[in-house]
Amino acid sequence: MQKTIQKRTLKTRAKLIAASEEVIAKGGYEALRVEEVVQAAGVAKGTFFAHFRDKDALMEILIGEKLNACLSRAEDHGTPKTVPDLIDALEPVHQFMTSERYVFDLIIRYSGAAAVAEIGPIAYCFERYFRMVEAWMENVDTRTDITPELLAEGVQAFAIQSMSLKYCALHSAQNFSDRLEVYLNAWLTPAA
Amino acid sequence: MQKTIQKRTLKTRAKLIAASEEVIAKGGYEALRVEEVVQAAGVAKGTFFAHFRDKDALMEILIGEKLNACLSRAEDHGTPKTVPDLIDALEPVHQFMTSERYVFDLIIRYSGAAAVAEIGPIAYCFERYFRMVEAWMENVDTRTDITPELLAEGVQAFAIQSMSLKYCALHSAQNFSDRLEVYLNAWLTPAA
DNA sequence: ACCAGAAAATGACCGCGGTCAATAAAAAAT
DNA sequence: ATTTTTTATTGACCGCGGTCATTTTCTGGT
Incomplete structure (x- = not known):
């Protein structure tokens, strides 16, 4: 057999x-x-x-490949020390994710692993993004009351929020990087 | 004419x-x-x-209606004073948003206004959600270094992240409310 | 070399969202 | 009341993703 x-x-x-x-x-x-x-x-x-399996499965593979390439570039950047530097390091990734509305929607839709057994290419990238940021968080000067893991999850949440708002006409006044910077400052180094 | x-x-x-x-x-x-x-x-x-215009347009209307009803219920809850209370107040909204995978995806996809001129039913709901939370933030005991507007945007970002992870097999150990509570405690009342 | 069975490729076919020229019904003009 | 113009409805048709019984191609055993 x-x-x-x-x-x-x-x-x-x-x-x-x-x-x-x-x-x-x-x-x-x-x-x-x-x-x-x-x-x-x-x-x-x-x-x-x-x-x-279907057209989406092909898209997952192609987009996942590109995304992995962008993540590798981000890793090459080295551990960022400041928020602007962090945003700069992740720029290739965010850039590609928002290069097309269709791409962004598909990435979001497949960002979760449907089953533990089979993690799709995009879900894998999300995990990789998260782990990379988590590792950065351990060597950077931020709040210490929460774990690097939680910090990283927050970074991911705010990145997605910023990208979403890029496609919202009601919030197009502020651009992506500026918005993310405000978010991350408030998240990583709260002052009260 | x-x-x-x-x-x-x-x-x-x-x-x-x-x-x-x-x-x-x-x-x-x-x-x-x-x-x-x-x-x-x-x-x-x-x-x-x-x-x-298309099938999605009908869906936007139907889902938007339901979502508005849930938001009204949340408003009736009255200003929440603690994080668990906040989660409790928003429960009907989050419950409906994750009632079906299809519903969640559609909501996310139409959460932004395509053009300032025409705000879709779901984009309107997102704005309403945001304004409601913002108003709550003004009368609740949280960090004061950032504006209620920013606080509210963060709440929305973390709520979406929590809902997304509900559909991810890699993170299904923790349930929605518990996860959101951890996020919101870290966001609203940082300790360092 | 030949054959039996497995793996891969094929293309006619289906489901379903969406279009559009033709038609019917209503409102306005006479 | 009759014609003209505007607005609403119709259903045959198209595009495109996805299926499946049939055919073709490969491989391993004799």
């Missing part, structure tokens, strides 16, 4: 991923059509769904 | 709304099909889209 995976499978999958990236490079994530992808990859529609 | 609206219009619209509520009462929000609604309302499919 072996389930030998043929090398053909990997090749087809690679073709589909490559074709998807091509399509996205042209028109962005939102405009991607499965039909267009399979045509570019030279396979039938049914083949696509033999490789990915 | 008058745009007289016929009373027939209002009647059809009411029929559609009523039919929608019926359908939802049976199978929940996620399972609603436009086809089923128009059949129950006794009109053609095209009529539906003459009254609502």
Whole structure:
């Protein structure tokens, strides 16, 4: 009862991923059509769904990859020492997350692991983001009444809030970084 | 250049709304099909889209109504004095927001006003939630180094974070209220 | 080399949201 | 009362994601 995976499978999958990236490079994530992808990859529609549960599953993979790349860049930044520096370090991540409305919505929708057994690519990125910030929190000058873990969860919550408000016309007066800075100052170094 | 609206219009619209509520009462929000609604309302499919931009627009209206009812209940609670009391006051709102995964996702997606000119029902609810909490913050014993407005924005951010984590298998150990309580204590009454 | 069984690919088909030119009904103008 | 104009309704049709029985291709055993 072996389930030998043929090398053909990997090749087809690679073709589909490559074709998807091509399509996205042209028109962005939102405009991607499965039909267009399979045509570019030279396979039938049914083949696509033999490789990915649904369109979202492909998106999770592609967006997760990009997000991981951004997180690596953030890690390279080194431990930030101030709030502006923290925001600066996370800038690539936040930048990509809000590069397209469609992307932001999809990331939020898949930010949680549906089941402990299978953590999706995006849920994994959220965990990675959180752990990275948590580690930073241990070596930075902030309030000490709460754990680095809690501090990191707060940073994530405020980052998401700031990104959400970017898409809200009622709060577009203040820009993303300024808003996040206000939040994080209040969260990390309260004065009363 | 008058745009007289016929009373027939209002009647059809009411029929559609009523039919929608019926359908939802049976199978929940996620399972609603436009086809089923128009059949129950006794009109053609095209009529539906003459009254609502798309399916989401109807959902915004229905969910917005429910959400407003929950907010009214929260207002009736009176100004909460402690964090557990605050969570208790907001309980109906949070309860409804997480009653269905589909509902939560839709609410989040439409929480921002797409344009200042037209604030959707759900964006309005978010504003109302925020203003209500802000007013509470003025009459409650918290940190005073930041404005009630900022405090309220933080409460909203943490509430959303807590709700999101409810759907994440990696963080399902802690329940919603307990998590939110930890967040709000740290946010409203920091100790260092 | 050949065959049996497993794995992969195919494309016709379906469900459902959304469109639009044609039609009917109501209101305004005569 | 009749015509004209505006407003509302209709349902055939389309786009696109997703399914599944059938066919093709691969692989391991003899």
